[in-house]
Amino acid sequence: MKKKSAAATNAKVHNYISDDISFTILSKLPLKSLNRFRCVRKSWSLLFENQHLMNMIRKxxxxxLNCCSYYDQASLLLKYLDETHKDILYSLSHERFENKVKLDCTNVIDHLYIFRIFGLGSINGIVCVHANCGAIVFWNPATQAIKLIPPSPLELVELPIPGVAKEFVNVEAFTYLHGFGYDSVIDDYKVICLVSFDIQVELVDTFSDSLLEDIYLDELWEIYSLRSNSWRKLDIDMPSSSYCIEGTQVYMDGVCHWLCEENTPAGPCLVSFYLRNEVFCITPIPSDEDDCFKFKASSINLVLLNGSISLIAFHRETTTFDIAILGELGIKESWTKLFTVGPLSCVERPIRVGTKGEIFFQRKDNELAWFDLSTQVIEELGYKARGPYTRISLYKENILAIEGISN
Structure with a gap:
């Protein structure tokens, strides 16, 4: 009887794990594993209301944050206007970005005049730059190699208009860049765009209302391949971003991601487009009532932190930042708000977020500065912003030649 009692006691001891041990194990798991753990049973999910556990997870x-993959030892590309209001580009590197090198962007300006760097930053040393006119260029700042992307044939779509009316109808196509990424399976760089059409009819009184209603073109998705140097139409119906605001598109591991606003049919959501098989996934954004992430903010950035999709919202009225991490694509409940930063009363507007937790912003005195999420310290970059044109992108140098891009 004594042996049986001792065995039963040992079994109970082995089946019990103290909170300290449980919290230590859980806090070291990836967010994807944590969210799956939460879904197993309600009592396990309630553990994440424990502030001690959440503090360990945050720590x-x-x-x-210093264990990033692709962007280890990456530099910054700082683009801003100089005293003469010309585009100037600097590479900023080292631990506090104190190493500053001015880059020659003459060949890009020659093609685009005024340009913007798309997305989070470079892919294999290549940045995608574009202009408001719709022109797109692939550019390697290290080698000055460049590729001007040909215009899309979709912009020349023939309208189904009766012959008598064609001379009174003007059609203008608008291209909205949504994604730039790399398909590693076939070694190809790709661009995803939405093409919409503005149809203007002159001498309206000449036609009946029913005829005008028939003059309509749906929006079209298209994809460009550097390997074939051509565009083709995508037979797909996926949510788009109405404004294509900077800081709302990122690329990771063969997938392009962008944010959609509330006025889209899908509501506020994250769209993830897989370059290899050309399918997409939608992840809803939590509403204000979910107390996870307030989508209505003064500024929103879609970024990568620790290899995870993250949202960082700036609230101007409180000068605070909310940071939420996505555990798993397609699952709304896997968004976890990890941090609230601030108030930082000196912030005029955020510019970019680095992969290691640096929040770059323009101060109210126009100085460019950054807040280190790990150390909670604010440091200056040593530049003044001129208007809303200052941009910061991530850049990792690559001097290898890429097929299709020439010097």
């Missing part, structure tokens, strides 16, 4: 998350 380990910050410790891992």
């Amino acid at each position: 380990n998350f910050l410790c891992n």
